[in-house]
Amino acid sequence: MTRRHGLSTIAIHGRPHRRPDWSPVVTPLYQSSTFRNPVDSQDEVLYTRYGNNPNQVELARKYALLEGAERAIFLASGMAATALAHLAVLRPGDHLVSSLWIYGGTRVLFDGEFARHGISITYVDPDKPREWRKAIARNTRAIFVEALTNPVMRVLNVPLLAKLASEHGIALLVDSTFASPINFRPLEHGADIVITSATKYINGHSDVIAGAVAGSAAVIDEITRLMRAWGPAIDPHAAWLTERGLKTMALRVERANTNAMAVATWASTRPEFTAVYYPGLRTHPDHALATKIFDGYGGLVGLVLKGGAPAAKKFLQRLKVVTHAPSLAGVESLISEPRLTSHKPLTAAERASQGVPDGFLRLSCGCEDPEDLIDDLAGALQ
Numbered sequence: 001m002t003r004r005h006g007l008s009t010i011a012i013h014g015r016p017h018r019r020p021d022w023s024p025v026v027t028p029l030y031q032s033s034t035f036r037n038p039v040d041s042q043d044e045v046l047y048t049r050y051g052n053n054p055n056q057v058e059l060a061r062k063y064a065l066l067e068g069a070e071r072a073i074f075l076a077s078g079m080a081a082t083a084l085a086h087l088a089v090l091r092p093g094d095h096l097v098s099s100l101w102i103y104g105g106t107r108v109l110f111d112g113e114f115a116r117h118g119i120s121i122t123y124v125d126p127d128k129p130r131e132w133r134k135a136i137a138r139n140t141r142a143i144f145v146e147a148l149t150n151p152v153m154r155v156l157n158v159p160l161l162a163k164l165a166s167e168h169g170i171a172l173l174v175d176s177t178f179a180s181p182i183n184f185r186p187l188e189h190g191a192d193i194v195i196t197s198a199t200k201y202i203n204g205h206s207d208v209i210a211g212a213v214a215g216s217a218a219v220i221d222e223i224t225r226l227m228r229a230w231g232p233a234i235d236p237h238a239a240w241l242t243e244r245g246l247k248t249m250a251l252r253v254e255r256a257n258t259n260a261m262a263v264a265t266w267a268s269t270r271p272e273f274t275a276v277y278y279p280g281l282r283t284h285p286d287h288a289l290a291t292k293i294f295d296g297y298g299g300l301v302g303l304v305l306k307g308g309a310p311a312a313k314k315f316l317q318r319l320k321v322v323t324h325a326p327s328l329a330g331v332e333s334l335i336s337e338p339r340l341t342s343h344k345p346l347t348a349a350e351r352a353s354q355g356v357p358d359g360f361l362r363l364s365c366g367c368e369d370p371e372d373l374i375d376d377l378a379g380a381l382q
C-alpha cells in the first residue's frame with residue numbers, strides 16, 4: 001500500500017500526479033456559469049449551480065482527502081453546509097439530538113426552520129453525558145455536535161458519541177469549524193458527516209464566505225441533489241480563492257496553535273484576567289480529551305477581563321494589531337465580545353451561568369509574531 005500523503009501535501013496537491021508539460025501550476029479560474037456542451041450528448045451538462053464547475057470539483061476533491069472522506073462538496077456558506085447536511089439525513093417527522101453548545105446561527109436554523117419543516121430537536125447539555133442516550137427516541141435519525149465549542153473551547157467526546165450513534169443506527173454529524181482538519185478529523189473517530197464553515201480555517205484570509213460537507217458518496221450525492229434544487233452553490237471565484245487559501249492551511253493552523261498557546265500561557269499569569277479558556281492549558285476541563293483526540297489545541301482563546309463590559313470597551317479601543325471584528329481563523333488576529341455577538345439573545349445572568357460573563361473576550365489568534373500579539377494585548381491592559 002502506498003503511504004497516504006501528509007496533510008500539507010494534500011492541501012497543496014490533492015492526490016499528486018504527473019502533469020502534462022505547459023499545464024498551469026494553479027487551477028485556472030473558470031468564472032463561467034455554463035460550458036459548451038457536445039451536441040446531442042446524453043452526459044450531464046456542466047453548469048455552475050450543479051456544483052460541477054472545475055473550481056468547485058477540484059476544491060471538494062482536496063477537502064475530501066483532508067478529512068479522509070469518500071467525497072465532499074462546497075457550498076455558498078457554512079450555514080448552507082449545515083442546513084443541507086442535516087436535510088440529507090432528516091425528513092419531516094424525524095428527531096434530531098443536538099448539543100446545547102452550538103453556534104447561534106445553527107440554533108436559529110434548528111429552532112426556526114427545522115421546526116417549521118416538522119423536524120423536532122432535543123438539546124443535550126454535554127456536561128451531563130448520560131442525557132445523550134436518554135434523548136434518543138424511536139424517530140431519532142441523527143446527533144449533531146460542534147467538536148470544539150464557542151467561546152469556552154469545550155471539546156466534545158466524538159469517539160464516544162460515534163459509538164452511541166452507531167449502536168442506534170443513526171448518523172453523527174460534527175461541525176469541526178473551530179478545529180480544522182489539521183487539528184481534528186471527526187471521520188477518523190467514527191463520525192459520519194463533517195461540516196465546516198470554510199469561511200474560517202479552510203480559506204483563512206477573511207475574504208470568502210463558504211462551507212463544506214464531507215462524508216460518504218451517498219450523503220454527498222443527496223446534498224448535491226438538494227443544492228441543485230435549493231441553489232446555494234459556491235461561486236467559482238470564491239472556490240478559487242478558497243483553494244488558494246487551503247494550500248497554506250497547515251502552516252496557518254500550526255502558527256495559530258502556537259500563538260494561541262503563547263497568549264493563553266501569558267494571559268494565565270496576568271491578574272487582569274479572571275479566567276482563561278484554552279484546551280492546551282492543563283487547567284481546561286477538556287485538556288486530557290483534547291490531548292487524546294486532537295493534533296493541536298486550536299487558535300482560539302477565551303479571556304475574561306476583570307471589570308466587565310466597561311473594562312472590555314477600554315481594552316478593545318487600545319488594541320492595534322488585533323482587530324475588533326466577529327468571525328475567526330483568518331491570518332489576522334480578531335477579537336470579539338460574545339455578549340454582543342453569539343450570546344446577544346441571552347440575559348446577562350444567563351450568559352454568566354454559561355461561563356460567559358460580561359468582560360468575556362473571544363480571541364482568534366492569527367499568524368502574526370506571538371511577541372507582537374502579547375505586546376498588543378499587554379499594552380491594552382495598561
Ligand SMILES: Cc1ncc(COP(=O)(O)O)c(C=O)c1O
Nearest residue numbers: 077078079103175177197199210
Ligand atoms: C461553528 C460555526 N459553524 C457554522 C458557522 C456558519 O458559517 P458561515 O458564516 O460561513 O455561514 C459559523 C459561523 O461563524 C460557526 O462559527
